[in-house]
Amino acid sequence: MSVRGWRLKVEHRTGFSYAGKVVSSYNEARMSPRNEPRQAVLEARIEAFPPARTYRYEDYWGTVVTAFDVHTPHDTLEVTATSTVETLPPGDLLDADAGAGWTELASPEQVDRWHEFLLPTPRTALDGELTELAESVRATQPTPHAAALAICERVREEVAYTAGATGVQTDAVHAWRQRKGVCQDISHLVVGLLRVIGAPARYVSGYLHPSPSAVTDERVVGQSHAWVEWWAGRWTAFDPTNGIPVGERHVVVGRGREYADVPPLKGVYAGPANTGQGVEVVLTRLR
Template structure:
């Protein structure tokens, strides 16, 4: 499947920012599951490219002149392949597997989550993962605007509402409470009739000596409709944009994402 992706982000500040540094995880990698055919990240300054500890493509933007706005523009095309039973055709990666069994601030299981984890039928096979995803979305109804990036899995579970990021964090908390390695995935999805869901989050779970990738929000495997951008232990490690600044006072952010399916080129 050929996915055409457009992602625009604009930060605006009440007062001039004198210095800012931004880490951008906005570029997919070519892997056995996807081929990047075109990709461009445009920013108001030089981008230094590298990799982070998880192997994600990482760009760093440093602005030292006063500015009241930062515009980031992403355009690209990715060809994806079907993943039977959600199994990724790749190995462990650069991080020891034990790292993905350790909770973080956003994925710590409180008493309620720990009890829920123990009630699950199974987390060590593909069918069990889909069943768990369905139970998570039953407990946490999808609703935009009720949580933000600071809310933890425990927060969303108690609230009973949230978005894809919350579903992913709860799934990670449940897996780790049961000693099953799992990691957060950020990326894009062909959203069908729900364009606001084009920017997405899901999880990879390590079972039977391989990663199985699951979209918790839709209780399905994350297959060819998905473009993977970054992985980490939680959102903070895989966020599309993270940074610091000096000055600026108040900040607003506008984000627009579009994903369209292109006709396959023969």
Template sequence: MIYDIRHVTRFDYGNAVKFARCNLRLKPIDWAGQRLVDYRLAIDPTGSTTPAHAEAGLAHVTRLVVDQPVRSLTIESIASVAVDRLVPVPAADDPTLGEVARMARDSRDLSAGCPASYLYPSPRIPLDRAIADWCARDLDPARNSLEAGIALARRIQTEFAFDAEATLVDTSPADAFHQRRGVCQDFAQIMITGLRAAGLPAAYASGYIRTIPPPGEQRLVGADATHAWVLLWCGPQRGWVGLDPTNGIWMAEDHIVVAVGRDYAEIAPVDGVVLGSGAQKMEVSVDVSPRAQTWPDAGDCHCPTGSG
């Protein structure tokens, strides 16, 4: 399956911004089961863009500098990604969670995608005893690693309510856990907290998921969203396996990975600094369409969405 992805971010400023410097992590990476086919980035008004080094995580980073006064800024990211990824099937010879933890500790791999990089707490995902205890019910060290991972993802999906009004982008895993409410970022961070507390390598995946409208209803333009889920390292043979606690499913053909990091802060789609005063409003519109479909006209994108 080839997906065409259009991700538009628009900033409107209360007063003219004199200078802006942003890090953009919008270009999807190549990952197991997916390949970037084509990509282009458009900025309005035009700014200077240069490739930048990813200081943490696995991401393509573009540095954007706008050095003229602006009242608005639009960043349009258009990608085509080929995805060929089957749903994982747990097998009798998969390692147990205890074996995974041991292999991760013994690993000598120091690359950006090595399991050791994702064993420990990170700034946005600290250790939390209450979350660790709650997740431990599914994380018996003797249990098959894939079976345990999907069991925990499904329990989060069942026992937590999706509520876009309950949390903010900087809400801690502990606060979302206490509410038992939140969005995909919260559920991913809660699951990662529990996995790392059990000594397991767990990464934060940022990207997209294709949404399919109910029978008889048309797909809304711009109504897709950025998404977040969990990658659990299940030994050198299986590698990283994706688990989506928001939906209680495996990462498969409907998921497109954009970036992988220890937490959201390392791989936020857009971050940076602006020099100016006044309020700022941001709108995001995302479309994820199979190649057989055609893009709508740019003027038709009226449905802002956020992460989650």
């Protein structure tokens, strides 16, 4: 029996405005979806204005980076990423009591293998309260996978998704204390809690179509999205903000330890102050 997924078109525009003319800028865009087993990229292009020659490479974490320099004086910079991707529904999901056990995760071989995904980062480091929470969940769950699902559920119960409640510099502890945040904060919280219990965890950036029953050819305003993956014998993807496995509505762009490894657009420039950043994401289900 064939599994039918979705074909999604993603249009992502972002950029910066400046208080005057910028002499030159050096930029990196992480806005191109990846080819991988559950996702096929049919088209992906990135265009910059002012026009610039671009070149592409994969960074240390495997994310596709489009780099470009602009040496024409400009007071705005705009980057447009357009891609068409075929995705699949969730499949081959682990049962709650399946996967690697606690002993396997604690073995020197696995700790060394996934060392970078076990360490805290500025946005995923936890305080004493959250560390105790993680350890209490671990103590009540038979497997790392079951504990990970329980952590996702607990964070979703405690932290309300609230658009605009936080910024890109917000860390997990701050989001937890105010009990609200966006998908980035919820993912940072889950990643931090997973690492405390010894489960390798990584932060995933991409896009999510907001409607499970999307009408084909209807352009829908969306946004960048974030979710998590943990290793329990194999990597397992889950969207803790929505409490669902990652499936046909999700488009993967990049993975890393936290947001700082996968920002959509970053760079350095010579010129006056940055006065703002604009973002627009439009998603269309093509079939």
